[in-house]
Amino acid sequence: AEPGDGPVQIWFIRHAESELNVDTIAHDARDEGVTYPLTRTGVLQATALAEATANVPVTTIYTSTRIRAIQTADALAFKHGLNVKLAPEAAEIDLGIPLDSPDWRQLYRGLATRWVIDKDLAARIGEGESFADVQRRFLPFVRELMNRHADDTGVVVVVSHGATLGLLVPVLAPNVPGDLSLRRPLSNTSIIKTELRDGKLFCIEWAGLASGEFGE
Numbered sequence: 001a002e003p004g005d006g007p008v009q010i011w012f013i014r015h016a017e018s019e020l021n022v023d024t025i026a027h028d029a030r031d032e033g034v035t036y037p038l039t040r041t042g043v044l045q046a047t048a049l050a051e052a053t054a055n056v057p058v059t060t061i062y063t064s065t066r067i068r069a070i071q072t073a074d075a076l077a078f079k080h081g082l083n084v085k086l087a088p089e090a091a092e093i094d095l096g097i098p099l100d101s102p103d104w105r106q107l108y109r110g111l112a113t114r115w116v117i118d119k120d121l122a123a124r125i126g127e128g129e130s131f132a133d134v135q136r137r138f139l140p141f142v143r144e145l146m147n148r149h150a151d152d153t154g155v156v157v158v159v160s161h162g163a164t165l166g167l168l169v170p171v172l173a174p175n176v177p178g179d180l181s182l183r184r185p186l187s188n189t190s191i192i193k194t195e196l197r198d199g200k201l202f203c204i205e206w207a208g209l210a211s212g213e214f215g216e
């Protein structure tokens, strides 16, 4: 069904390219609040996202409180004449990996594998969050939003991050394999489209991939 015809849809969107996503930019500040804004490429991506979704019946926009997410959400908000609702629960996972580590990707993959393949919810790196920690903050936020919008039509948008969305949406939408983000990483401004069916989230599309193509 087209968004607007059927039950409410929740679209989880990864923010546009930020300074954190460019290896040639120093990542010596903590990832918090305003430390990593969008790059110029990111600004153009956010504008393109807003154009591409101009005719989507967006009713509400929630955003992580990192500036890269807020900027992306704002691009949508300005286009749709909406305000944004701040959701600190949707901020990026504190992975415990130094942001400028040359082994960042490999360490991330290792940790994500322990979480979603080995089901070791307590695994963590240093002072970083465990999968149980992240679930404790993100899942109730989304479940509350599902309740709040259960009788709506149209599209509710949640702007968040690669690791948070990639690893947590599969926990909420049972038709998504837990390791899908390891095989199909979310690039900047990727959209995960879900729909509320019988009180549960059903994923209809993952970054352009239709639900029949998720694999095992």
Ligand SMILES: O=C(O)[C@@H](CO)OP(=O)(O)O
Binding pocket: 014, 015, 018, 020, 021, 092, 093, 160, 161, 162, 163
């Ligand atoms: O750097 C990244 O690739 C991820 C992981 O922290 O973050 P974000 O989706 O916020 O860019």
